[in-house]
Amino acid sequence: MRVATFNVNSLRVRQQILLDWLEEAQPDVVCLQELKMKDEKFPAKAIAEAGYEHQVVWGQATYNGVAMISKTPIENSHTGFRVGPKDKQARLVQGTVNGVRILGCYAPNGTKLSTDKFAYKLTWYARLMRELSVGTTNADDVLVCGDMNIAHTANDVKNPNESAGRLHYHPLEHDTFNRLLAWGLVDAYRSRNPKSKDFTWWDYRMDAFNRDMGLRIDYMLATESLNKRITDVTQWKGPRALEKPSDHIPVTIDIA
Amino acid sequence: MRVATFNVNSLRVRQQILLDWLEEAQPDVVCLQELKMKDEKFPAKAIAEAGYEHQVVWGQATYNGVAMISKTPIENSHTGFRVGPKDKQARLVQGTVNGVRILGCYAPNGTKLSTDKFAYKLTWYARLMRELSVGTTNADDVLVCGDMNIAHTANDVKNPNESAGRLHYHPLEHDTFNRLLAWGLVDAYRSRNPKSKDFTWWDYRMDAFNRDMGLRIDYMLATESLNKRITDVTQWKGPRALEKPSDHIPVTIDIA
DNA sequence: GATTCGAAAG
DNA sequence: CTTTCGAATC
Numbered sequence: 001m002r003v004a005t006f007n008v009n010s011l012r013v014r015q016q017i018l019l020d021w022l023e024e025a026q027p028d029v030v031c032l033q034e035l036k037m038k039d040e041k042f043p044a045k046a047i048a049e050a051g052y053e054h055q056v057v058w059g060q061a062t063y064n065g066v067a068m069i070s071k072t073p074i075e076n077s078h079t080g081f082r083v084g085p086k087d088k089q090a091r092l093v094q095g096t097v098n099g100v101r102i103l104g105c106y107a108p109n110g111t112k113l114s115t116d117k118f119a120y121k122l123t124w125y126a127r128l129m130r131e132l133s134v135g136t137t138n139a140d141d142v143l144v145c146g147d148m149n150i151a152h153t154a155n156d157v158k159n160p161n162e163s164a165g166r167l168h169y170h171p172l173e174h175d176t177f178n179r180l181l182a183w184g185l186v187d188a189y190r191s192r193n194p195k196s197k198d199f200t201w202w203d204y205r206m207d208a209f210n211r212d213m214g215l216r217i218d219y220m221l222a223t224e225s226l227n228k229r230i231t232d233v234t235q236w237k238g239p240r241a242l243e244k245p246s247d248h249i250p251v252t253i254d255i256a
Numbered sequence: 257m258r259v260a261t262f263n264v265n266s267l268r269v270r271q272q273i274l275l276d277w278l279e280e281a282q283p284d285v286v287c288l289q290e291l292k293m294k295d296e297k298f299p300a301k302a303i304a305e306a307g308y309e310h311q312v313v314w315g316q317a318t319y320n321g322v323a324m325i326s327k328t329p330i331e332n333s334h335t336g337f338r339v340g341p342k343d344k345q346a347r348l349v350q351g352t353v354n355g356v357r358i359l360g361c362y363a364p365n366g367t368k369l370s371t372d373k374f375a376y377k378l379t380w381y382a383r384l385m386r387e388l389s390v391g392t393t394n395a396d397d398v399l400v401c402g403d404m405n406i407a408h409t410a411n412d413v414k415n416p417n418e419s420a421g422r423l424h425y426h427p428l429e430h431d432t433f434n435r436l437l438a439w440g441l442v443d444a445y446r447s448r449n450p451k452s453k454d455f456t457w458w459d460y461r462m463d464a465f466n467r468d469m470g471l472r473i474d475y476m477l478a479t480e481s482l483n484k485r486i487t488d489v490t491q492w493k494g495p496r497a498l499e500k501p502s503d504h505i506p507v508t509i510d511i512a
Numbered sequence: 513g514a515t516t517c518g519a520a521a522g
Numbered sequence: 523c524t525t526t527c528g529a530a531t532c
Binding site for chain 3: 265290318319365367459460503
């Protein structure tokens with residue numbers, strides 16, 4: 001089973017790029033982020049015709065919006081957190097496919113340190129971690145994936161010295177990310193590529209893609225048991241080089 | 257010599273459609289309307305590379321904006337009216353090519369009867385007519401062309417009964433247009449196609465193009481001496497059927 | 513730099 | 523329906 005995550009940054013604009021990539025990569029399950037559209041605008045038909053007839057969508061106008069699409073049934077699906085008050089922002093979609101519990105995430109950006117939005121980012125992560133223990137333990141096959149908006153280690157940023165203490169690479173974000181991993185998750189890509197510096201996001205500005213000034217902020221975080229079954233992790237750089245690309249690229253894992 | 261008029265409704269959006277059409281139709285001189293861009297955004301280089309190195313541009317942000325581009329030199333060029341106060345709206349470009357005085361027009365729409373904008377439309381026409389006598393008489397080769405925003409006769413609208421008294425087909429507009437012709441201009445297309453009902457503009461709304469619910473509002477108006485030299489008048493419907501078309505089509509005349 | 517929205521215009 | 527703009531967000 002191939003599972004993917006892809007922050008499309010507007011599904012309206014990126015629909016063809018997504019469909020072309022689905023055709024190429026043939027994932028079985030895909031978590032999508034930043035749909036930037038209401039549920040009723042979700043191109044359910046076109047995506048079903050591409051083979052993904054099982055769809056869990058939590059859309060939102062303008063900002064956020066997540067979905068899980070699958071060739072095989074999605075069980076026990078939920079949108080948002082099940083514990084605590086309803087999150088107004090559409091950032092989480094949950095479901096179980098072939099016995100793997102998948103949490104598709106669009107973690108808050110945080111915008112700026114010492115703002116409400118940064119506080120919301122940390123709170124959101126705390127709630128995500130709490131959510132993991134609802135119905136599963138770290139002995140189960142659990143996958144947390146998506147745009148996590150945190151660059152975890154020195155090889156997840158271009159220049160660690162320049163990034164130190166800044167948004168996406170701040171100690172408070174690292175603590176948060178480490179706590180998530182400490183629950184019992186393994187960074188599937190990094191565990192197989194300990195030293196590589198391959199990013200998943202490049203700003204649209206400053207010719208960042210051509211200068212490879214990016215971040216690795218899109219992750220596949222698997223429990224140990226699940227990680228052992230993963231036979232491949234691929235970051236698909238191709239779609240970033242197309243016309244009118246998303247600023248993120250898709251990431252896939254293959255599960256034996 | 258082939259002379260064209262084309263209201264592109266945003267040269268930014270229509271640049272490729274324009275270049276493709278120039279390649280196809282090979283006009284020598286083209287009057288463009290609704291550039292919707294400032295002078296500094298005009299794609300002077302791309303248009304020069306297409307063979308039109310002589311350019312007179314009067315751009316404007318958001319609304320209006322006109323240009324005359326030519327393969328051969330444009331003499332005695334002017335933007336706007338030479339008589340009276342400067343018009344704030346970029347609606348007129350003048351120049352002489354191969355002895356033919358050309359006035360490229362984007363006449364005001366008028367928006368609604370009994371508004372300032374409708375009054376401005378009539379005033380603008382009065383000023384245009386006054387302009388004709390500056391340096392020329394009706395015995396010279398003069399061409400008034402462009403988006404005139406008036407449907408002159410019953411065959412210039414789909415249903416004359418429905419259009420009667422409405423904007424674009426109002427008696428005040430017909431009087432104005434008739435006065436312009438009375439100065440000594442002939443509608444080159446209509447003089448050769450007395451009964452045809454072929455439009456130059458179709459609203460983007462209501463599937464108007466497919467239902468042929470259009471207007472003929474883009475004209476080539478020539479003095480009698482010039483009209484006699486015209487060997488062909490063509491309204492190019494093709495570009496309206498492309499993806500992301502202008503709502504207007506180009507019109508050309510061939511001058512012997 | 514790219515996206516969304518709503519307003520204004522045609 | 524299409525376009526432009528300015529504000530907001532990332």
